[in-house]
Amino acid sequence: MKKEITYQFDIIPKVNEVISVYDDSGINRPTQDVARIEKMYANANLVVTAWDGSILVGVARSLTDYCYCCYLSDLAVKKAYQKKGIGKQLIALTKERIGEDAMLLLLSAASAMEYYPKVGLKTVTNGFIINRTAR
Numbered sequence: 397m398k399k400e401i402t403y404q405f406d407i408i409p410k411v412n413e414v415i416s417v418y419d420d421s422g423i424n425r426p427t428q429d430v431a432r433i434e435k436m437y438a439n440a441n442l443v444v445t446a447w448d449g450s451i452l453v454g455v456a457r458s459l460t461d462y463c464y465c466c467y468l469s470d471l472a473v474k475k476a477y478q479k480k481g482i483g484k485q486l487i488a489l490t491k492e493r494i495g496e497d498a499m500l501l502l503l504s505a506a507s508a509m510e511y512y513p514k515v516g517l518k519t520v521t522n523g524f525i526i527n528r529t530a531r
Contacts, residue, residue, distance in 0.1 A: 399448055399449050401446050401447065401448055401453065401454075401477075401480075401482060401485075402446070402447045403444060403445065403446055403447070403485065403486070403489055404444070404445045404447065405442075405443070405444055405489070405493060406442070406443055407443065407445055408437050408438075408443060409437075409445055409452045409455065411430055411433050411434050411437070413452040414433055414437065414452070414455060415427045415430070415433060416452070416474075417452055417453065417454065417455055417472050417473070417474055418433075418470075418472050420474040420475055420476075421472040421473055421474055421475060421478070422475065422507070423470065423471075423472040423505070424505060425470065425472075436457065436470075437457065439459075440457045440458060440459060440469075441458070441459060441460060442456075442457075442458040442459070442460050442462075442466070442490060442493060442494070443455065443456070443457050443458070444456040444458075444486050444489045444490050444493070446473065446477070446482045446485070446486060448477070453473060453474045453476075453477045453482065454472065454473035454474065454477060454482045454483065454486055455470060455471075455472055455486070456468060456470065456471050456486035456487065456489070456490050457469055457470040458490055458494075460494050460498060461498070462493075462494055462495065462498060463495070463497050463498060464497065464498055464499070464528075465498055465499055465501065466490065466491075466494045466498050466499065466500045466501065467501050467502070468487070468490055468500055468501065468502040469502070469503075471483055471486060471487065471502065473486075483511070483515065484515040484516075487500075487515055487516075487517075491526060496528065496529040497528055498528060499525055499526060499527055499528045500517075500525065500526040501520075501524070501525050502517070502524055504524060512524040
């Protein structure tokens with residue numbers, strides 16, 4: 397029987413797990429610079445992870461004040477797990493955690509520009525946004 401994907405908040409995965417997801421997903425990040433990846437996660441204040449058992453398969457890394465804005469800086473899912481709703485769920489859980497007062501903003505790689513409108517984000521000049529639903 398296939399295991400269900402589980403999601404966790406604020407667990408900082410091991411740097412080699414993050415690098416594995418980044419390299420496999422196609423996201424362009426400085427994965428050869430382990431110290432930089434570690435620092436990226438040490439300074440993020442909202443991390444949502446997707447797991448297949450003990451295997452990290454997806455990650456959403458954000459910087460937020462939890463009341464006005466959230467920058468979703470990294471969204472990555474391993475290729476074998478793409479097109480299964482994991483990225484969409486990582487975005488939804490990020491939005492759920494930041495609440496209705498905060499907007500969610502991300503900047504997209506050219507190769508992902510068609511993906512984000514499909515999962516509910518609105519196009520802006522160079523990225524995508526989920527507007528605040530409350531002031």
